[in-house]
Every structure is written in structure tokens, then in C-alpha cells.
Amino acid sequence: MNRSPDLNPIPPPSLRLQPLPHLTDTNPKLTPFPNPIDRNQFYRPPTGFYVSPSDIVLRHVTHDLSGAFSSPSPDPAYHRAGPRKNVYFESAQIRAAIVSCGGLCPGMNTVIRELVVGLWELYGVRQIHGIRAGYRGFYSMDPIPLNPKLVHNWHKLGGTVLETSRGGFDLEKIVDAIQHHGFNQVYIIGGDGTMRGAVKIFEEIRRRELSIGVVGIPKTVDNDIGIIDRSFGFQTAVEMAQQAISAAHVEAESAVNGIGLVKLMGRSTGHITLHATLSSRDVDCCLIPEMDFYLEGEGGLFEFLGRKLKENGHAVLVVAEGAGQDLIPRTDKQKEERDESGNLVFLDVGSWLKSELKKWWERDHPNELFTVKYIDPTYMIRAVPANATDNLYCTLLAHSAIHGVMAGYTGFVCGPINGTYCYIPLTEVAEAKNPVNTDDHKWAWVRSITNQPDFTKAG
Numbered sequence: 001m002n003r004s005p006d007l008n009p010i011p012p013p014s015l016r017l018q019p020l021p022h023l024t025d026t027n028p029k030l031t032p033f034p035n036p037i038d039r040n041q042f043y044r045p046p047t048g049f050y051v052s053p054s055d056i057v058l059r060h061v062t063h064d065l066s067g068a069f070s071s072p073s074p075d076p077a078y079h080r081a082g083p084r085k086n087v088y089f090e091s092a093q094i095r096a097a098i099v100s101c102g103g104l105c106p107g108m109n110t111v112i113r114e115l116v117v118g119l120w121e122l123y124g125v126r127q128i129h130g131i132r133a134g135y136r137g138f139y140s141m142d143p144i145p146l147n148p149k150l151v152h153n154w155h156k157l158g159g160t161v162l163e164t165s166r167g168g169f170d171l172e173k174i175v176d177a178i179q180h181h182g183f184n185q186v187y188i189i190g191g192d193g194t195m196r197g198a199v200k201i202f203e204e205i206r207r208r209e210l211s212i213g214v215v216g217i218p219k220t221v222d223n224d225i226g227i228i229d230r231s232f233g234f235q236t237a238v239e240m241a242q243q244a245i246s247a248a249h250v251e252a253e254s255a256v257n258g259i260g261l262v263k264l265m266g267r268s269t270g271h272i273t274l275h276a277t278l279s280s281r282d283v284d285c286c287l288i289p290e291m292d293f294y295l296e297g298e299g300g301l302f303e304f305l306g307r308k309l310k311e312n313g314h315a316v317l318v319v320a321e322g323a324g325q326d327l328i329p330r331t332d333k334q335k336e337e338r339d340e341s342g343n344l345v346f347l348d349v350g351s352w353l354k355s356e357l358k359k360w361w362e363r364d365h366p367n368e369l370f371t372v373k374y375i376d377p378t379y380m381i382r383a384v385p386a387n388a389t390d391n392l393y394c395t396l397l398a399h400s401a402i403h404g405v406m407a408g409y410t411g412f413v414c415g416p417i418n419g420t421y422c423y424i425p426l427t428e429v430a431e432a433k434n435p436v437n438t439d440d441h442k443w444a445w446v447r448s449i450t451n452q453p454d455f456t457k458a459g
């Protein structure tokens, strides 16, 4: 790790600045150049335009002055993102590669577009290539040359024009292909799995002592990546989920003993479900993977829904796809089933709940009307273009990534921490998870809105 005070300054003892890998760690002979933005007619950098390595962002901005909850270890701090006075690449020598991996997320195309436009306009890069269909595309398909004209309207499109895939991670073949094509900047857009793969690519590139910058741009509609404030596309997805919840509410309200059931994305985290619940106010019960629940008996889901139907005549239930997976009966084959990336394949908690609800009602209220309307908007909430806020976020992310790579940093991720864009070591992001904290005020707020049980009594 480059400990030169120029690149990784020594912070005061109360802070722990997370050092960033730099190309000069493995190639100390690399020399910096003045940033070509100096010559950019639109920017003409004013004083204070460039960010210096001593500009840092604190991970925690809230502090307890009483000291009751203060931690004895120093607070983590991160390098602030932004253009640096010096860069480690000559524009004409740059060959950049952009790849998108994993599931879709609103804003992927915006990030790609802005990487292309930013590299081209800010730094005069002309060799920019898109890698098709995720990691496997490095070694199995020809790269696509990209330019601002080609990508100019991509931010209006959902999905990823470059295409994406799961699986296909072959480290040797990927790094061989990066070398073969002469790429010296690699921009990797993806979720937690992608970031774990990016760490391996970064480490292999270091092992081979190649001067190639690797940056991860965290993409996860589930918002399951830690440290950063939130992932791009998440807000768009929450907004889309509102439509499904509203429809479920209308359907439930218009039936006798109507239940509106909505399943939302969220493999291991319930952020979409939680935020959609809090914004909608139509939800009577919110089930997330971080919280166990049970159906029968005192304090169970059926008892609660029965009470809601009696009081209001209808109820709306929103469930994250990863919730209740332990309750759904599985065959031995289903227990082993994984997708191409090794993620466990989930059973449909919505269909299962719908069928269990019907069985319960027929058993306990055989002569009363009852309706469950199940809405599964799964792909609709992520296959849309980003909203305005997410679009802006994607642009700033892409530009932050470019500035960091140009400055010679590598093996890092960019993202907002407390509203300020930062560079975070890739290894740290690949390990950090972001579960919903069911002990904090937000979850308490959900429970106060819904009055749902805490499911702590034995089922």
C-alpha cells in the first residue's frame, strides 16, 4: 500500500483513513502528469476545483458527546472523490473497458453513458470499450467500441445496453483478456457478487504487476451493499413499488375480506419492502428477510390478519422475496438449487403465502367470502430507467470513478458516504453487508404504522 503522504496522508490518531491502493504501489516509476482538465475550455478549474488526497470524509457524522456510546477505536475516514491536480494516465494511451454484471437495476445505462461521456469529454479518452454480457464477455465476445454519439440517449433506457449475466467468472481468462485487449482502465458495475469478483481481478492484476486501474461501481437494486449511503436505482425501485402496493390496496378494499399481497425484490435485505411500506402507508404488514415470522397461533400472521379483516374489511401485506424462505417446504433438489453465480434459488414466497392464506380462511371461516389478490411486480421495479434523482446520482458516480482511476487509484469503489462521494477500498466494500437493522427507529416506525406483531412468541 502506498503510504506516501502525498497519496495517503497520515491522519490524526482519532481517525483511521482507509488507505487506497495506487498504481505506484507496484510500479513506483510511474510519473504523474498535470490533469488535462486544466486545458478543458468548459471547466477552466477555479481555485478549489481539485480535490487533494488530504480531503477526507468521516464514516460517522453523529457523535455522542456524553461518551456513553463512543467507540475506543478511531473513526474510519475515506478519501473524498473528485478530480486530482495530477493524473497517472496520458489520454492518448488510455484503453478503458466497461462491464455490467448481475441483475438489472435502474440507472445502469446512465452509469455506462456517463463513463463514456466523462472519459471522452473530461479527459479526451477515445478508446472506450463495452464488454458484453458480464464477466464472461471479457473472454468470449468482442468488445464494443463506445463513443458519446452512440450512448447519447442510453440514460433514458432501462436495463443495460451492454447486456449482463450471472456466472462465467473465470479469473485467468478475464485477466488474460484484459491484457490481450490492452485495457488499462477497467470499470466494473455490479452488486455484491460482482464486487467480490472485482477484488480477485484487482489482486490478479497486482500479482502480474500490471499498471491497470480497477474500479467498482456498486449496483444493487436491493441496496444490500454496505458503507455507502444507498445504491443507485434503489429510489426508483421504491417509487415503482408504490404502484403495486396501491393496486393491491384498491383490490383489497373492493372485496369482502380482501387481502392485497405484494412481493418485492430483496434477496437478503428488505430495504425495498421497508421503504415502500413507509412511503405508502397503505400497508398493514411488512415481512422482510431480516425478521422471522410464523403463520399460526398467538402473535402469528393469521391471527393479526384476521383482526385486521374484522376491523377494516381488508388488509395489505407486502413481503420481500427472501422472507420466510425457511418456512416454505422444499424438496432436497430445491434445497440445493443455485443460480449461475451460486446464489440460492428462492421459492416464491408470494404464491406460498397466497395458498396458505386460502387454506387458513377455508378452515377457520368456511362460509365467509375471502379474496387474496397477489401482485408480483418483481422485474417491473428494476427494469425501468432511473428517475431524475437516481440519474444525477449515476452521473456523479461515473465521474467520481473516472477521476479516481485517472489519479492512479485502483482497487477501489466509489459511492456517497453521508452525502459526499468517496473512494472506498474494494476489499472493504466486498465484505460489507447492509441488512435492515430491526433494532433501529425505522423498523420501530414500520411497526408503529402497521401494528404488526413482532413475531417473538412461539408459533
Ligand SMILES: Nc1ncnc2c1ncn2[C@@H]1O[C@H](COP(=O)(O)OP(=O)(O)OP(=O)(O)O)[C@@H](O)[C@H]1O
Binding pocket: 101, 102, 103, 104, 134, 135, 136, 165, 166, 167, 168, 169, 190, 191, 192, 193, 194, 195, 196, 197, 198, 200, 219, 220, 221, 222, 340, 341, 343
Ligand atoms: N465470490 C465471487 N468470486 C468471484 N466472482 C463472483 C463471486 N460472486 C459472484 N461472482 C461473479 O460476479 C458476477 C455477478 O454476481 P451475482 O450474479 O451474484 O450478482 P451481483 O453482482 O451480486 O448483483 P445483484 O445481486 O445485485 O444482481 C457473476 O459473474 C458471478 O460469477
Ligand SMILES: O=P(O)(O)OC[C@H]1O[C@](O)(CO)[C@@H](O)[C@@H]1O
Binding pocket: 102, 103, 104, 191, 221, 222, 265, 266, 267, 321, 339, 382
Ligand atoms: O432473476 P434474476 O435476474 O436472477 O434476478 C433476481 C434477483 O436479482 C436481485 O434483484 C438482485 O440480486 C434480487 O433481488 C433478485 O433475487
Ligand SMILES: [Mg+2]
Binding pocket: 102, 191, 192, 193
Ligand atoms: Mg447479489
